[in-house]
Amino acid sequence: MCFTRQDLARFSAASGDRNPLHLSEEYARATPYGEPVVFGMLGVLAALGHLADRHDRRLQCLSVEFRNPLSVGIPYRLEALEASAERACVKLYDATRLMLKATFTFVPGCENACETHVPEAACLAGAEDRKKEDLPAGTRVTGVYGPATSELVQLITCWGLSEKGATTRHLAAMLWASFVVGMKLPGKRAVFWRLELTFHPENGPQHTPLSYDVTVQDFDERFDLLHSAGTLSTAATRCATADMWAFVRQDSPRPSLRRLTDLIPRSDRLKGKVALVIGGSRGLGAAITQALALQGCAVFLNYHQCRAEAEQIRASLGDTSNLIELAQGDASEIEWCRTLRQRIVERYGGLDLLIGNASPPIRPLSFVPEKLAQFQNFLAQSVALASVPMSTFLNDLSERSGWNVLVSSAFVNDRPAEWPHYVTAKCAIEGLAQWAAVHSPKVHTLIVRPPKLLTDQTNTTVGRQGAMEIERAAAAIVGRISCPDSSSTVQILETFEMNPDASQ
Numbered sequence: 001m002c003f004t005r006q007d008l009a010r011f012s013a014a015s016g017d018r019n020p021l022h023l024s025e026e027y028a029r030a031t032p033y034g035e036p037v038v039f040g041m042l043g044v045l046a047a048l049g050h051l052a053d054r055h056d057r058r059l060q061c062l063s064v065e066f067r068n069p070l071s072v073g074i075p076y077r078l079e080a081l082e083a084s085a086e087r088a089c090v091k092l093y094d095a096t097r098l099m100l101k102a103t104f105t106f107v108p109g110c111e112n113a114c115e116t117h118v119p120e121a122a123c124l125a126g127a128e129d130r131k132k133e134d135l136p137a138g139t140r141v142t143g144v145y146g147p148a149t150s151e152l153v154q155l156i157t158c159w160g161l162s163e164k165g166a167t168t169r170h171l172a173a174m175l176w177a178s179f180v181v182g183m184k185l186p187g188k189r190a191v192f193w194r195l196e197l198t199f200h201p202e203n204g205p206q207h208t209p210l211s212y213d214v215t216v217q218d219f220d221e222r223f224d225l226l227h228s229a230g231t232l233s234t235a236a237t238r239c240a241t242a243d244m245w246a247f248v249r250q251d252s253p254r255p256s257l258r259r260l261t262d263l264i265p266r267s268d269r270l271k272g273k274v275a276l277v278i279g280g281s282r283g284l285g286a287a288i289t290q291a292l293a294l295q296g297c298a299v300f301l302n303y304h305q306c307r308a309e310a311e312q313i314r315a316s317l318g319d320t321s322n323l324i325e326l327a328q329g330d331a332s333e334i335e336w337c338r339t340l341r342q343r344i345v346e347r348y349g350g351l352d353l354l355i356g357n358a359s360p361p362i363r364p365l366s367f368v369p370e371k372l373a374q375f376q377n378f379l380a381q382s383v384a385l386a387s388v389p390m391s392t393f394l395n396d397l398s399e400r401s402g403w404n405v406l407v408s409s410a411f412v413n414d415r416p417a418e419w420p421h422y423v424t425a426k427c428a429i430e431g432l433a434q435w436a437a438v439h440s441p442k443v444h445t446l447i448v449r450p451p452k453l454l455t456d457q458t459n460t461t462v463g464r465q466g467a468m469e470i471e472r473a474a475a476a477i478v479g480r481i482s483c484p485d486s487s488s489t490v491q492i493l494e495t496f497e498m499n500p501d502a503s504q
Contacts, residue, residue: 001046001050001075001076001077001078001092002073002074002075002076003038003042003043003046003070003071003072003073003074004072004073005036005072007038007042007158008022008023008036008038008039008042008072009023010151010154010155010158011039011041011042011045011155011175011178012039013148013151014147014148014151014152014154014155014175015039015041015147015175015176015178015179016123016124016145016147016148016175016179016183017039017041017175017178017179017182017183018123018124018125018126018127018182018183019127019182019183019187019188019190020127020188021033021036021037021182021188021190021191022036022037022038022039022182023036024036025305026305026306029305029306029361029456030252030282030306030309030456031249031252031456031459032249032456032457032458032459032460032463033069033071033361033363034360034361034362034363034456034457035071035072035361036072037069037070037071037072038069038070038071038072039178039182040064040066040069040070040100040178040192041174041175041177041178041192041195043066043070043092043099043100043102044062044064044100044102044174045155045159045161045171045174046159047078047080047090047092047100047102048090048102048104048159048161048164048166049159049160049161049164050078050080050090050160051080051082051088051090051104051164052082053163053164054085054106054163054164054165055163056085056108056109057085057086057106057107057108057109057165058106058107058108058109058165058167058199059104059105059106059164059165059166059167059170059199060105060106060107060198060199061103061104061105061196061197061198061199062102062103062104062105062174062195062196062197062198062199063102063103063105063195063196063197064100064101064102064103064194064195064197065100065101065102065193065194066100066191066192066193066194066195067098067099067100067101068094068097068098068099068100068364069099069191070092070099070100071363074094074374075370076092076093076094076099077092077093077094077095078090078091078092078093079091079092079093085106086105086106086107087103087104087105087106088103088104088106089101089102089103089104090102090103090104094364094366094371095366095368095370095371096366096368097364097366097418104165106165109165118146118147118149118152118168118169118172118210119146119207119208119209119210120146120147120148120149121144121145121146121209121210123145123179123183124183124184126188127182127183127187127188127190128183128184128186128187128188129187129188129189130185130186130187130188130189130248131189131248131250131251132186132219132221132224132226132248132250135185135186135216135219135226135248136216136219137216137217137218137219138215138216139185139215139216140213140214140215140216141180141184141185141212141213141214141215142211142212142213142214143211143212144209144210144211144212145172145176145179145209145210145211145212145232146172146209146210147171147172147175147176152168152171152172152175155171156168156171167202169199169202169210169239170199170240172210172232173197173199173232173239173240173242174197176210176212176232176240177195177197177242177244178192180212180214180228180230180242180244181228181244181246184214185214185216185226185228185244185246186226186246186248189248189249189250190246190247190248190249191246191247191248191249192244192245192246193225193245193246193247194243194244194245195242195243195244195245196242196243196244197240197241197242198240198241198242199239199240200237200238200239200240200241202239203237208234208235209234210232210233210234210239211232211233211234212230212231212232212233213230213231213233214228214229214230214231214242214244215228215229215230216228217229217243219248222461223247223461224247224248224249224250224461225245225246225247225248225461226245226246226247226248227243227244227245228243228244228245228246229241229242229243229244230242230244247460247461249459249460250459250464252282252456252459253283253454253455253456253459253470254286254312255283255286255287255290255313255470255471255474256471257290257294257316257317259469259471260287260290260291260294260471260474260475261294263471263472263475264291264294264295264475264478264479265294266294266295267294267295267296267482268295268296269295269296269482269483270292270295270296270297270353270478270481270482271295271296271297272296273296273297273298273352273353274297274298274299274300274344274348274350274351274352274353275292275297275298275299275300275351275352275353275354275355276299276300276302276327276340276344276351276353276354276355276389276393277289277292277299277300277301277302277355277357278302278331278354278355278356278357278358278385278386278389279302279303279304279331279357279358279359279385280299280301280302280303280310280313280355280357281301281303281306281307281309281310281313282306282309282455282456283453283455283456283457283470284357284407284450284453284455284470284473284474285355285357285358285407286309286313286470287470287471287473287474288355288357288474288477288478289301289313289324290313290316290317290474291471291474291475291477291478292353292478293317293320293323293324294317294320294478295478295482296323297323297352297353298323298324298325298348299323299324299325300324300325300326300327300340300344301313301314301324301325301326301327302327302328302329302331302340302358303326303327303328304328304329304330304331304358305328307326307328310326310328311326314326327340327343331358331385331388331389332381332384332385332388333388334388334391334392337388337389337392337393338392340392341392341393341396344396345396350396350399350400351393351396351397351400351402352397352400352402352403353402353403353405353481354389354390354393354397354402354403354404354405355405355407355477356385356386356389356390356404356405356406356407356429357407358385358386359382359385359422359425360378360381360382360385362419362422362457364418364419365378365418365419365420365421366418367420374421375420375421375424378421378422378425379421379424379425379428382422382425382426382428382429383425383428383429383432386406386429386432386433387429387432390404390432390433390436394436394440394443395440397440397443398440398442398443399442401442401443401444402443402444403443403444403445403446403481404433404436404437404440404443404444404445404446405445405446405448405477405481406429406430406433406445406446406447406448407448407450407477408426408429408430408447408448408449409422409426409449409450410449410450410451410452410494411423411426412426412427412430412449413449430447433445433447433490434447434490437489437490438489441489444489444491445489445490445491446477446480446481446490446491446492446493447490447491447492447493448473448477448492448493449492449493449494450468450473450496451467451468452466452467452468453467453468453469453470453473454467454468454469454470455467455470468496472496473496476493476495476496476497477493480493
């Protein structure tokens with residue numbers, strides 16, 4: 001099973017769930033997932049469509065665990081266990097990793113997905129942005145709901161749902177659950193985790209709009225987990241009741257200029273130097289950009305698509321924002337790098353500091369034959385983001401006795417089980433930096449191995465635990481550059497306590 005962007009657009013149009021996590025490249029890039037993820041309920045519909053036909057059964061209950069986010073373009077393995085006509089369990093796997101588990105319970109009945117009608121109802125244009133402090137127990141939302149008729153028909157046809165024991169109203173209730181979580185409670189910050197949905201006999205009028213009433217039950221501060229419960233009704237007759245759990249994502253971490261200044265006060269140590277930060281608009285790259293500018297360095301901030309964030313980093317320097325120049329483009333493309341080099345040479349005569357910080361989005365990946373294409377693609381992208389700028393600017397760095405700084409990871413030693421591609425990429429890039437140090441001995445080489453950092457990538461309830469602040473890592477890197485140790489051609493930075501000399 002594989003999902004496409006068209007599948008996401010069709011589901012969104014049918015359900016009214018327009019959460020940007022699923023639809024916006026720019027928004028999703030600043031989340032732990034790095035790219036739009038598949039609607040969880042779309043995965044459930046696809047799972048239902050793979051069950052055997054049930055002409056004499058009616059769906060009564062649905063229980064779903066959304067274990068891990070689904071991605072576009074990734075082939076998933078479906079495992080369906082149909083113990084009887086009354087019960088079926090479907091699991092979706094990415095190789096051996098469980099992504100979704102859906103359990104369907106049926107009772108005797110002869111209803112068909114095309115036999116009932118659900119009137120359309122206008123939905124919100126944008127998802128509500130509720131933070132955890134906006135979600136106390138008792139928070140209530142009500143309204144009228146109805147999926148878009150033609151798009152719902154397309155979903156039924158696309159996924160073969162017409163003979164699976166689910167009526168149009170059943171399917172509408174599934175879409176409603178996605179709408180409530182993704183647009184209302186909590187809305188934009190939602191990551192759907194679990195659903196318990198019970199369907200009631202369809203005794204109410206067929207052409208009356210559906211109405212919903214949903215209330216926050218509790219918020220688990222330990223896990224940022226919201227539990228809501230609600231009903232979907234037509235007239236005074238209940239159609240479905242639901243319990244829904246969703247994680248509420250916190251704001252993406254942004255580097256603090258005040259914290260950086262505390263760690264590495266402003267100075268002119270790097271005045272007259274010119275730096276290029278590959279991947280400088282977010283996370284550690286953004287903090288390094290700010291820290292370099294705080295030391296008087298002129299910085300070219302490279303970003304691929306996040307222009308608004310790049311501009312925010314530049315603006316954060318206030319009176320010294322003119323030290324930062326934005327350089328939009330794909331650093332893995334040789335022609336772009338050559339054009340940027342010409343721009344830097346014409347403006348400043350050359351480059352003193354190259355900071356290689358960019359990486360493709362990182363998802364867990366099993367090291368199995370069916371995942372080797374993804375493995376190799378990640379490796380190729382990662383190596384290109386480091387090797388193309390390095391090959392372009394290495395001679396300039398040599399002429400100016402500059403610095404080649406590679407941001408690697410402590411994971412080259414720790415080696416997480418689900419990140420074989422990431423570990424391999426970082427080891428390969430470190431090897432290239434070591435080679436470059438031997439053949440360009442006038443260049444200072446710094447390989448940085450930070451531990452887990454608090455970035456967009458780790459901005460989850462579990463990911464934030466034990467994560468180091470990006471300002472601390474950035475200050476240590478710039479402090480090392482500002483006070484070079486000439487005793488070693490290649491330096492490896494693995495501890496991030498500030499050098500007292502660098503903070504003066």
